[in-house]
Amino acid sequence: MARDERGVTPQSEDFSAWYNELVAKAQLVDRGPAKGTMIIRPYGYRLWELLQAELDRRIKDTGHENAYFPLLIPESYLRREAEHVEGFSPELAVVTHAGGKELDEPLVVRPTSETIIGEMMAKWISSHRDLPLLLNQWANVVRWELRPRMFLRTTEFLWQEGHTAHADEADAMRETMLALDIYAEVARDIAAIPVVPGEKTPGERFAGAVRTFTIEGMMRDGKALQAGTSHYMGTNFAKAFEIQYTSEAGRLELCHTTSWGMSTRMLGGVIMTHGDDKGLVLPPMLAPHQVVIVPIGRGEQGEHTLSAARELAGRLKAAGVRAHVDDRAQLSPGFRFNDWELRGVPVRLELGPRDLESGTAVMVKRLGEEGKQPVPLASVPELMPGVLADFQAFLLERATAFRDSHTSRTDTWEAFSQAVATGWASALHCGEAACEDEIKAKTAATPRCIPLDGEPESGSCVHCGAPAAYGKRVLFGRAY
Amino acid sequence: MARDERGVTPQSEDFSAWYNELVAKAQLVDRGPAKGTMIIRPYGYRLWELLQAELDRRIKDTGHENAYFPLLIPESYLRREAEHVEGFSPELAVVTHAGGKELDEPLVVRPTSETIIGEMMAKWISSHRDLPLLLNQWANVVRWELRPRMFLRTTEFLWQEGHTAHADEADAMRETMLALDIYAEVARDIAAIPVVPGEKTPGERFAGAVRTFTIEGMMRDGKALQAGTSHYMGTNFAKAFEIQYTSEAGRLELCHTTSWGMSTRMLGGVIMTHGDDKGLVLPPMLAPHQVVIVPIGRGEQGEHTLSAARELAGRLKAAGVRAHVDDRAQLSPGFRFNDWELRGVPVRLELGPRDLESGTAVMVKRLGEEGKQPVPLASVPELMPGVLADFQAFLLERATAFRDSHTSRTDTWEAFSQAVATGWASALHCGEAACEDEIKAKTAATPRCIPLDGEPESGSCVHCGAPAAYGKRVLFGRAY
Numbered sequence: 035m036a037r038d039e040r041g042v043t044p045q046s047e048d049f050s051a052w053y054n055e056l057v058a059k060a061q062l063v064d065r066g067p068a069k070g071t072m073i074i075r076p077y078g079y080r081l082w083e084l085l086q087a088e089l090d091r092r093i094k095d096t097g098h099e100n101a102y103f104p105l106l107i108p109e110s111y112l113r114r115e116a117e118h119v120e121g122f123s124p125e126l127a128v129v130t131h132a133g134g135k136e137l138d139e140p141l142v143v144r145p146t147s148e149t150i151i152g153e154m155m156a157k158w159i160s161s162h163r164d165l166p167l168l169l170n171q172w173a174n175v176v177r178w179e180l181r182p183r184m185f186l187r188t189t190e191f192l193w194q195e196g197h198t199a200h201a202d203e204a205d206a207m208r209e210t211m212l213a214l215d216i217y218a219e220v221a222r223d224i225a226a227i228p229v230v231p232g233e234k235t236p237g238e239r240f241a242g243a244v245r246t247f248t249i250e251g252m253m254r255d256g257k258a259l260q261a262g263t264s265h266y267m268g269t270n271f272a273k274a275f276e277i278q279y280t281s282e283a284g285r286l287e288l289c290h291t292t293s294w295g296m297s298t299r300m301l302g303g304v305i306m307t308h309g310d311d312k313g314l315v316l317p318p319m320l321a322p323h324q325v326v327i328v329p330i331g332r333g334e335q336g337e338h339t340l341s342a343a344r345e346l347a348g349r350l351k352a353a354g355v356r357a358h359v360d361d362r363a364q365l366s367p368g369f370r371f372n373d374w375e376l377r378g379v380p381v382r383l384e385l386g387p388r389d390l391e392s393g394t395a396v397m398v399k400r401l402g403e404e405g406k407q408p409v410p411l412a413s414v415p416e417l418m419p420g421v422l423a424d425f426q427a428f429l430l431e432r433a434t435a436f437r438d439s440h441t442s443r444t445d446t447w448e449a450f451s452q453a454v455a456t457g458w459a460s461a462l463h464c465g466e467a468a469c470e471d472e473i474k475a476k477t478a479a480t481p482r483c484i485p486l487d488g489e490p491e492s493g494s495c496v497h498c499g500a501p502a503a504y505g506k507r508v509l510f511g512r513a514y
Numbered sequence: 515m516a517r518d519e520r521g522v523t524p525q526s527e528d529f530s531a532w533y534n535e536l537v538a539k540a541q542l543v544d545r546g547p548a549k550g551t552m553i554i555r556p557y558g559y560r561l562w563e564l565l566q567a568e569l570d571r572r573i574k575d576t577g578h579e580n581a582y583f584p585l586l587i588p589e590s591y592l593r594r595e596a597e598h599v600e601g602f603s604p605e606l607a608v609v610t611h612a613g614g615k616e617l618d619e620p621l622v623v624r625p626t627s628e629t630i631i632g633e634m635m636a637k638w639i640s641s642h643r644d645l646p647l648l649l650n651q652w653a654n655v656v657r658w659e660l661r662p663r664m665f666l667r668t669t670e671f672l673w674q675e676g677h678t679a680h681a682d683e684a685d686a687m688r689e690t691m692l693a694l695d696i697y698a699e700v701a702r703d704i705a706a707i708p709v710v711p712g713e714k715t716p717g718e719r720f721a722g723a724v725r726t727f728t729i730e731g732m733m734r735d736g737k738a739l740q741a742g743t744s745h746y747m748g749t750n751f752a753k754a755f756e757i758q759y760t761s762e763a764g765r766l767e768l769c770h771t772t773s774w775g776m777s778t779r780m781l782g783g784v785i786m787t788h789g790d791d792k793g794l795v796l797p798p799m800l801a802p803h804q805v806v807i808v809p810i811g812r813g814e815q816g817e818h819t820l821s822a823a824r825e826l827a828g829r830l831k832a833a834g835v836r837a838h839v840d841d842r843a844q845l846s847p848g849f850r851f852n853d854w855e856l857r858g859v860p861v862r863l864e865l866g867p868r869d870l871e872s873g874t875a876v877m878v879k880r881l882g883e884e885g886k887q888p889v890p891l892a893s894v895p896e897l898m899p900g901v902l903a904d905f906q907a908f909l910l911e912r913a914t915a916f917r918d919s920h921t922s923r924t925d926t927w928e929a930f931s932q933a934v935a936t937g938w939a940s941a942l943h944c945g946e947a948a949c950e951d952e953i954k955a956k957t958a959a960t961p962r963c964i965p966l967d968g969e970p971e972s973g974s975c976v977h978c979g980a981p982a983a984y985g986k987r988v989l990f991g992r993a994y
């Protein structure tokens with residue numbers, strides 16, 4: 035394979051082509067045969083496993099328990115909550131035949147599990163002592179996609195969905211915000227994405243929710259990606275599924291429920307937050323290989339550098355670093371360097387015969403100003419955790435600077451439309467759905483969220499001039 | 515709830531009723547709404563997660579990489595391998611409608627992923643350098659079940675499926691046996707099930723396989739459970755999906771493939787290998803709670819024992835022990851003791867006011883002759899890992915003794931039929947499918963496997979008297 039076949043269209047030239055080519059060439063995913071489905075290849079799946087482990091630990095540490103609910107749900111279940119069925123109907127995949135026969139009642143492949151979990155919560159909860167009930171599930175879900183995009187919108191995707199039941203609104207809202215906090219922390223500390231946590235406007239709420247919260251990340255094309263959502267359902271699902279409990283006072287009460295999810299979509303966010311013209315840039319916390327060692331040289335010299343590379347990898351692993359040796363001697367060093375740059379490995383160590391003689395390796399970071407630096411082989415394992423932590427911090431700072439320089443406080447329509455053409459606009463809005471729709475028709479921008487940390491402010495709508503709602507600014511942007 | 519409502523039908527009275535009641539009362543599972551589906555509750559799912567972690571680690575340590583392939587597979591894929599489609603046709607669930615329309619080609623909900631993975635292997639493999647390709651997937655699969663049984667046969671189940679491609683038969687057979695070894699090790703060392711590894715007779719092979727290997731465990735009713743299988747596919751799938759590579763000599767060759775799976779069925783095996791009239795008995799390696807501490811006493815005394823229990827649980831956790839405090843003060847100590855016995859917790863620590871005064875707890879193991887033993891609170895964390903390891907070893911020894919005492923070498927039809935009424939028969943067999951069928955019709959027993967470690971032996975078939983096949987004895991038993 036020639037070098038140019040491996041490269042990707044520059045990000046600045048065509049962001050969308052860059053993304054589509056990159057996810058395939060970096061061997062993250064491949065297209066599945068059924069419309070909009072995705073095959074997650076080992077390199078992409080390892081990213082997911084590393085994210086999953088971080089998220090799962092936090093979910094368990096906060097008292098939630100994992101469980102598993104069936105993939106196939108009777109169609110009638112979805113109909114019980116009116117808004118929910120309306121929201122999902124056009125996206126459903128339906129099993130009509132099984133075991134060689136037509137089914138009496140079609141089964142829906144779960145697009146999400148609120149309904150079946152609601153049904154079981156009703157069975158499991160009877161007393162206030164059963165509350166809160168804190169469940170989480172890791173699962174695949176199916177939503178038919180007309181315009182699929184790997185990781186971002188696929189017919190099938192992997193996710194976790196938290197579902198909890200509480201005695202009252204206050205407890206359910208605490209839970210809703212706790213889940214949002216976990217998402218924001220994982221996005222920031224693990225994926226190095228400086229997300230903005232906030233509430234969705236009524237028009238952007240989840241089907242059946244009373245309040246929807248989100249974390250929004252800014253991609254390098256200035257668009258927003260919703261990377262996780264947390265919903266307070268009020269008593270809507272409790273009413274539909276009769277999720278009730280007897281209070282300490284002996285009264286029968288409806289539960290207040292929540293649900294929250296983060297999915298493989300997050301990996302699309304990682305790619306679009308950090309990647310550049312050369313390819314992926316992976317945060318060390320998620321990189322399948324944090325360090326790749328490339329031994330150089332032919333014949334006997336190649337054998338020496340390869341065995342030194344393996345020895346070094348062993349010491350790095352013992353130091354808790356995910357190290358990989360690229361032993362593809364049939365490929366040129368230059369090809370291999372480019373390949374690992376494309377695949378986003380944070381740190382590359384080049385190990386040639388002369389390096390080996392002088393007891394050093396050449397360290398090259400995937401981003402930064404330092405260029406090639408010699409490092410003593412003996413101290414690499416001791417040094418590397420710090421190098422990786424610095425690189426992780428650098429990515430978060432870089433993404434934060436990018437987000438901040440592409441976000442404008444706008445008080446005029448002209449400033450607003452300019453801002454959302456390349457980034458986000460922070461603006462006052464009247465809160466009317468019709469006004470949101472007009473803004474979307476004119477600029478393609480939608481309200482991403484009402485940031486939690488926004489300052490109280492009043493005034494008039496940036497678009498229609500009517501009095502502003504929400505008591506603070508709304509963040510607008512074009513979105514994935 | 516009264517005590518008798520919590521108890522289960524004795525195992526000796528009605529094994530099947532015992533099992534069905536136990537899985538529900540121990541809160542492992544609940545029935546799903548769609549036929550044969552299963553809801554895995556937190557206590558059951560934790561068992562699965564612990565098994566999964568042990569298996570996943572071994573799969574990764576032997577060079578396999580996890581990936582994820584789509585749930586929905588075009589119907590035409592299954593038709594490409596004749597035996598495969600024949601084997602699965604009656605069990606398929608089929609999506610005919612999606613996105614509000616009828617699909618041009620129906621999509622099958624995967625019953626296993628050989629076909630779609632075969633299709634992708636063909637795309638990814640071109641040179642001998644791409645081999646072996648060692649993939650594994652953790653996924654849900656659907657096979658329509660007419661006689662569902664929780665964990666053992668459910669319409670949807672969770673499993674891992676390994677799929678690998680190799681340059682030749684020798685390498686593929688090494689892989690097939692490696693996977694079988696991993697399964698046998700996990701069964702024995704983690705689930706404390708002394709399985710017999712062996713090969714299936716031709717009539718019991720997987721649809722499309724050239725050779726099928728299995729691990730068979732003996733349940734406490736004398737029946738066999740197939741707890742994991744490993745298949746050598748020869749070049750059958752390689753032919754059907756054109757999985758080919760260019761050899762070092764430059765020739766185009768077909769790959770030899772394997773597949774192997776272990777599922778949530780294994781949890782049914784754990785329950786039926788170790789459980790007794792009182793309920794579950796869980797091997798410490800898989801127990802969600804290895805130790806449950808039950809604080810006793812009312813009012814102020816209850817507060818003291820509760821806080822001492824929590825302090826002890828903290829020290830146990832620090833020592834790597836999964837400890838749980840039962841703080842349900844509203845329930846009597848006796849009720850709680852019975853509850854944890856039903857749920858199979860290996861070790862219970864009772865902590866009453868008088869125990870606390872004397873600086874001890876009362877230790878009760880779920881099985882064994884020791885009865886109640888006082889143990890000094892200070893040394894419990896130091897002591898416990900050894901107690902749990904001993905209990906784990908005790909369960910394996912007990913199950914091995916049970917299996918051996920319920921397995922007979924039989925050389926006459928009378929001895930054979932008696933043996934398979936209560937256990938297994940080791941017998942010579944002619945290898946004819948018709949003879950297998952007659953044996954099954956008369957006794958309900960089937961050939962479970964030709965044990966790998968069987969001694970060479972020749973002679974005549976225990977049923978029909980024809981010359982024996984396989985060169986060694988076959989293990990027969992009734993099976994789940």
Ligand SMILES: [Zn+2]
Binds near residue numbers: 465499
């Ligand atoms: Zn307006």
Ligand SMILES: [Zn+2]
Binds near residue numbers: 945946975
């Ligand atoms: Zn015979």
